Amino acid sequence: MEGRPSNSQSEHVELLRKIREFTRAIVEDLSNGRSPTILIDRFRNYCKNPIANCYCSSDKSYGKEILTLRRESHVHRLDVLLRVLLIVQQLLHENKHGSKRDIYYMHPSVFSDQSVVDRAINDICLLMQCSRHNLNVVSVGKGLVMGWIRFSEGRKIFDCINCPNSANPVPVYVEEVKDIISGAHYILVVEKESVFQRLANDQFCNKNRCIVLTGRGYPDIPTRRFLRLLIEKLCLPAYCLVDCDPYGFDILTIYRFGSMKMAYDAKYMRVPEIRWLGAFPSDSENYSLPEQCLLPLTAEDKRKIEAMLLRCYLQREVTPWRLELKLMLQKGVKFEIEALSVHSLSFLSESYIPSKIQGGVHI
Amino acid sequence: MAFGVRSKTKESTMAFSSVQSLTLHLISSAFQRCRLSEQICRLSVIFNRSSPSLLQLVRISISDTGIGSCLEEFQDLKLSGEADSENWDGVLSVKTTSSDDNEIHHYQLNLKERGSSRRLNRLPSNTKNGAKFSGTEVCLAVPLNIDLLLAQITSFLQKILILKIHNVAIELVAENGDVPESRYEKVFLANQLPLPIVASNLELLKSGLEDYVVKHGNRLSTTCNSCFPSGEHLKVGVGIACCTKNHLYNGVMMEAVIVISEKQLTSTCPMVYGAKTEVLYFKNFSPYTISKASIKALKSIDWRRYGLNLRSALQQDSSALLEWENLPPYAQIDIVLHCYHKDKRMRLTAREKTQLERKLIREAVKLSLDDLKDKHVGVLLSAHALKIRSYAPDLAKTIAGLILSSGDSDFQGECFSLLGLQSQGLGTETVENSIKDKIVSVIDMNDKSTQKTKDVTSFLFYDDRFHQVDFEEMEYEDDFSPLDI
Numbered sequence: 001m002e003g004r005p006s007n008s009q010s011e012h013v014e015l016l017r018k019i020r021e022f023t024r025a026i027v028e029d030l031s032n033g034r035s036p037t038i039l040i041d042r043f044r045n046y047c048k049n050p051i052a053n054c055y056c057s058s059d060k061s062y063g064k065e066i067l068t069l070r071r072e073s074h075v076h077r078l079d080v081l082l083r084v085l086l087i088v089q090q091l092l093h094e095n096k097h098g099s100k101r102d103i104y105y106m107h108p109s110v111f112s113d114q115s116v117v118d119r120a121i122n123d124i125c126l127l128m129q130c131s132r133h134n135l136n137v138v139s140v141g142k143g144l145v146m147g148w149i150r151f152s153e154g155r156k157i158f159d160c161i162n163c164p165n166s167a168n169p170v171p172v173y174v175e176e177v178k179d180i181i182s183g184a185h186y187i188l189v190v191e192k193e194s195v196f197q198r199l200a201n202d203q204f205c206n207k208n209r210c211i212v213l214t215g216r217g218y219p220d221i222p223t224r225r226f227l228r229l230l231i232e233k234l235c236l237p238a239y240c241l242v243d244c245d246p247y248g249f250d251i252l253t254i255y256r257f258g259s260m261k262m263a264y265d266a267k268y269m270r271v272p273e274i275r276w277l278g279a280f281p282s283d284s285e286n287y288s289l290p291e292q293c294l295l296p297l298t299a300e301d302k303r304k305i306e307a308m309l310l311r312c313y314l315q316r317e318v319t320p321w322r323l324e325l326k327l328m329l330q331k332g333v334k335f336e337i338e339a340l341s342v343h344s345l346s347f348l349s350e351s352y353i354p355s356k357i358q359g360g361v362h363i
Numbered sequence: 364m365a366f367g368v369r370s371k372t373k374e375s376t377m378a379f380s381s382v383q384s385l386t387l388h389l390i391s392s393a394f395q396r397c398r399l400s401e402q403i404c405r406l407s408v409i410f411n412r413s414s415p416s417l418l419q420l421v422r423i424s425i426s427d428t429g430i431g432s433c434l435e436e437f438q439d440l441k442l443s444g445e446a447d448s449e450n451w452d453g454v455l456s457v458k459t460t461s462s463d464d465n466e467i468h469h470y471q472l473n474l475k476e477r478g479s480s481r482r483l484n485r486l487p488s489n490t491k492n493g494a495k496f497s498g499t500e501v502c503l504a505v506p507l508n509i510d511l512l513l514a515q516i517t518s519f520l521q522k523i524l525i526l527k528i529h530n531v532a533i534e535l536v537a538e539n540g541d542v543p544e545s546r547y548e549k550v551f552l553a554n555q556l557p558l559p560i561v562a563s564n565l566e567l568l569k570s571g572l573e574d575y576v577v578k579h580g581n582r583l584s585t586t587c588n589s590c591f592p593s594g595e596h597l598k599v600g601v602g603i604a605c606c607t608k609n610h611l612y613n614g615v616m617m618e619a620v621i622v623i624s625e626k627q628l629t630s631t632c633p634m635v636y637g638a639k640t641e642v643l644y645f646k647n648f649s650p651y652t653i654s655k656a657s658i659k660a661l662k663s664i665d666w667r668r669y670g671l672n673l674r675s676a677l678q679q680d681s682s683a684l685l686e687w688e689n690l691p692p693y694a695q696i697d698i699v700l701h702c703y704h705k706d707k708r709m710r711l712t713a714r715e716k717t718q719l720e721r722k723l724i725r726e727a728v729k730l731s732l733d734d735l736k737d738k739h740v741g742v743l744l745s746a747h748a749l750k751i752r753s754y755a756p757d758l759a760k761t762i763a764g765l766i767l768s769s770g771d772s773d774f775q776g777e778c779f780s781l782l783g784l785q786s787q788g789l790g791t792e793t794v795e796n797s798i799k800d801k802i803v804s805v806i807d808m809n810d811k812s813t814q815k816t817k818d819v820t821s822f823l824f825y826d827d828r829f830h831q832v833d834f835e836e837m838e839y840e841d842d843f844s845p846l847d848i
Contacts, residue, residue: 020769020771020774026762027782027798033808069806070751072750072751075754079757082761082765083757085765086761086768089765089769090768093768
């Protein structure tokens, strides 16, 4: 656990007050011979009915979960929730930060799995009506950034402009990021580190005044919050480049709409402005990819695509994305961005990306 | 049926496969006549054997001072199977009189005769000389092992005491004509403990079973002080079921009493069943052999809801024996069931009776288990509640941690006050134990059936299916390291 200045003192005080209030309510219920009834709001950022007149985009809760002492599954969840809450209370008191993994290792036999801790943290955020970073719980940052940008995080200065083709870690304490200066024309988000490194090797940011960011697969919270911060502060267009497969598409939707797991906090993390730059299923023909670069969709891929096609937000907000996804299913093939290098190693940085951005070939 | 096989061949005819079962029936009938008279009555069962050899003729006299009997009672008796071929003349000698009669009637019936006219022999009556009394004496002389019969009848009468019919005193005497000092005499009295004058059948049954348990099946004349130094070790639940949906069956009542006894850990008394429960069955105020259908009904009860794991349910003599997997060695459970018809005119087919009895047994036993749970917190907790209870220490520790590490003395004081604790000099353990006790108490309360009914109402709009879909979806999305988001 790491000690550092963090959220404002008043935020801490307020959060600690809410934790005490929550504890007091439990003690009061027990003292009155009642089972504590813990109501947890439920959020979702999509439903599975593409033609529904739903409220998924409203950021409002659509129901509540009720935890009591009547069901064993509830009691176990409550046990984990309270244990994590006690750790959070200590973190806030001592003004320290801890990672989800740190918390997991405090009671590994009870938590049994990291996902159990993750769920408890989400529950606490919902109960305390705050975001995860307010709890002083941080993830181990894994995002990377490079390009025409300079900023500070606490006392640390990130001067990417000095060396625009070098990878820098995305700051973990995004709320402390200040003094953002940029000469970029756009932000490019790439799914994979391999593509990020390809662009770095090709001196992409020297030739194109931009900021390149990667979440290295499914993006973590700091990466998404940092991207959101950059767009808000710099008002730059953002483009996303992902593999042409169901996982690439899913990652794209997480940048655009947020994840279901953290739907309660989606409004602070989603980037509605982001544009899909590629790779589109139609690119295989447009860029004449040879057959051997195309892989057949597996049964699991098809199942995932079919499930994603039902997400209401695709039909409502990004119909062209949905059409491309449908096309992927129809064609029955997928390919990685690296497949575009079949023409030449630097095809991606010298031709594919610049031409798409200049030609407005994004959706 | 107690101690033998008795069956109804026609609606009102009873056939007995052994002389023993016939004898028990005659004793039970005498007991019923006493019970119905509502006066203080005496029932005497006397065996007289002329010589000490094992299978000598034993004269049995069953006499009572109850209401007189009617001739049909005996005319309807029949012998079947072994009883018919037994080395017995089949003759019953009956003397009876009602309080309104001027004379004592005297009959002889030969149960081995087939034609009804040949069976009955009316003998000269005796005048009562204006005296007002009632009673019956039935005599028969049978070649039987007197010791075996005596054991059966003793057990039968020990069970009859459970009904707590106060107005009947029973004496059992065995005499050996040649050896006066070998006389055996035992008196069975149901009114040893004071009970309210107007006690219901169920209250009497409850009190009777309590006595039966503390006297180890009435084999002792007083409470076993080694096992039960005080009455506090008994936990009792009662239930009564009757059919309310169909007016045709309205008269059938099923009463159940369950006693959980915990003998002293220091007791050295060997007279316990251990992990087995004796289920005694009574029908129309008489010990009765529990039927297979009734045992099936007992098996079908969801005992796990009460924290009991039933290993087997078997018939043993006239009772059922339930064997448990998880009963502590110091605990014992006893159950008594009593089925009786309030309305004797009711006519049901055998199938209807069986179905109704099974239903009523299940219901009455469940009600008595629920009653026991309601009266005794923490008893008969379901396996589910026990699992939830196992979380109580950890939950209490964490909640205590949240209070004690809050650094806010006002808040701590408020919590201590809610918990009913004095603020000063409180140790962590005291706070934890107080919270744990409260959690356990809530879990125990939730486990009671009354709470369960309320749950259904308060969570009427709680839909688990909804959650299921969502979590599947979340897992689907989670095809990445837990560190990712």
